[in-house]
Amino acid sequence: MLNLKIIVTSTRPGRKGIIFGNWLTEVAKQLPQFNVELLDLAEINLPMMNEANHPAMRKYEHQHTRNWSAKIEDADAFVFITPEYNFGFTAAFKNAVDYLHFEWKHKPAAIFSYGGISAGTRAQQAVRLVLSSLSVTVVNEAVTIPMFTQYFDEELNFQPTEQIERTTAQMLQALVKWGNVLKAGRSEE
Template sequence: MLKLKVITSTTRPGRKGPVIARWIAAVAEQTGNFEVEVIDLGAINLPMMDEAFHPRMKKYEHAHTKKWSATIDEADAFIFVTAEYNYSMPAPLKNALDYLYWEWNNKPAGIVSYGGASGGTRAAQMLKQVLTTLKVMPLPEGVILSFFDKHINEQEEFVATESAEKSAQVMLHEVKQWSAALQSLRHKEPQQ
């Protein structure tokens, strides 16, 4: 079974990313292809990058970085659940990505973006640029949730439309396919 990490992007009080992350995690679990872990960056609370050495050196000094490294290293694939702040991804997500390098390499990523009319599409595009630099394969298939807040019920559950459900299934199929295709690359030792 593939280890899938669903990573939320926001840390502010009242954020809705965890609600959407729970939804996509449940959809992924229902496929029977993934062992899913939801990672809430608000709960992890990484400080702004505070390592002395560049991530390519993998010489981590802080316990929070070592723990983050182990969490990401064990993954076979990712789904990033991102809001859009000022036409881009939220700073906590960029910070979490910047902490590491080798741990991200040669793994696929689906993106679930959410927002108002644009559904977070500009954040998804910015995220894709960063992911490719980390040798992550951002998939063209994704889930775009426009006016997402209209689909959160009183129990703080995201109630997906038929279109969102279908998009999620297509994306998850691609995550599985790409994860298998990239597996041989993931088990090579990094050249430092």
């Protein structure tokens, strides 16, 4: 079984990422290949990087860093749920990634993005570059939701289309495949 961490990266009040995160968590829990945990960067509330040592040294001074390290070390795969801010991804997302180094390595990730007409695709491209520098395998299968507010009802319940459900299933299956391959490779290190 793979430990899948679904990470909601938006922290601002009124954000919709947590709604997507809750929906995706329920979908992923239906797959027997995953043990799923939702991680919300708003709740985790990491301060701007305040560790004196480079993350590759793993000499963490703060408990919040040790806690974050344990959560990510335990993962076999990730889904990052990200909006697009000014053609990029959130500062909280970059900060959370930068806190760690080895904990990310040789694990697959998928990106679930949302936004206006671009559906967060520019944020996805920026995320891919950052994650690749940490030896994270970003799968090609992704979910992109354009003009995302149209998918919410009056009570702010997410109403996915068949296309969104299909691409979500493809994304999760890609994580199963890559997750098993990379987990086997990490066991040989």
